[in-house]
Amino acid sequence: MSADDLKKVCEFLYRQTGMQFGENKRYYIERRVADRIAATHCPDFAAYFGQLRADAVERERLINAFTVNETYFYREEHQLACLSRSLLPDLITSRRPGDKIRIWSAPCSTGEEAYSIAIWLLENWRMVDAYNVEIVGSDIDTRALEAAHEGLYGERALSRLPPEVVNAYFEPSRRHRRQLINDLRESVTFTRANLVDGPSLTEQGVFDVIFCRNVLIYFDDASRLTAAKNLYDRLNPGGYLCLGHTESMSRISDRFLVRRFEDAVVFQRPGEAA
Structure with missing residues (x-):
């Protein structure tokens, strides 16, 4: 790829995803673009880039090739503890039993992030059956979402879960992989979403808690x-945002309140004025 070709790909990815790539990622970029050129049988980069601009399916496939889906169950467990011990007890002070509580995992990768929330609440929040808890997992990678729907995981993804939890929520092992039980898979909704595309995010509605971990590190300041x-x-006003342990909303926006709980530091949208 020429310097101009590389620039075109980086600008495309930035516009579509907000992720910033450059010359320092040349090898990473070239490998993935070369794979897509071969898959589409295009004779060269110019022909492929022309197809990319005209073909929404191919745009989606190239974006999928660049997303990072490194995760596992109970990742950053201290935030899950904060959810059940501090965030939800605070939120339900203004709710009645049976009211809806919406939790969003974005990005959710191949499902571990969203399913971890569901399992954790079943295991650790005694009020889980008293409220209508809706968990939504979103990602820009359509392949990751397909894997999330399937709910089939290997030993590494399950390594942080206690054995009794694995046995309670997963089918018996087949070829060193275990599938989430059907009831749990049906309890989480998965949707495609792009964090830098505001108009499309309105379709997701509003949430009481958002987990958005380890994605902003791939973005530039804008x-x-x-x-x-x-x-x-x-x-929602008064709702909470959980970021990755290396991320801080305080360095990005002054609209959120910093809340320091026993288990984690999170960020809160201020409540409505009385």
């Missing part, structure tokens, strides 16, 4: 600011 605004807009 994309982080856009994502922060979109996440703020997707939170």
Whole structure:
């Protein structure tokens, strides 16, 4: 790829996803673009880029090739503990039994993030049956979402779960992989969403808690600011945002309150004025 070709791909990915790539990722970029050129039988980069601009399916496939889906169950467990011990007890002070509580995992990767929330609440929040808890997992990678729907995981993804939890929520092992039981798979809704595309995110509705972990580190300052605004807009007043342990909303936007709980530091959309 020429320097101009590389620039075109990086600009395309930035516009579509907010993720920033450059010359320092040349080998990573070239490998993935070369795979897509071969898959589409295009004779060269120019022909492929022309197809990319005209073909929505191919745009989706190239984006899928660049997304990172490194995760496992009970990742950053301290935030799950904060959810059940602090965030939800705070939220339900203004709710009645039977009211809906919406939790969003974005990005959810191949499902481990969203399913971890469901399992954790079943195991650790005694009020889980008293409220209508809706969990939504979203990602920009359609292949990851297909894997999330299937709910089939290997030993590494399950390594942080206690054996009794694995046995309670997963089918017996087949070829070193275990599938989530059907009831749990049906309890989580999966949707495609792009954190830097505000208008499309309105379709997700608003949430009481959002987990958005380890994605803003791939954005530049402008994309982080856009994502922060979109996440703020997707939170109910008084709702909570959980970021990855290396991320801080305080360095991106001053619209959120910093809340320090026993288990974790999270960010809150201020409540409505009285």
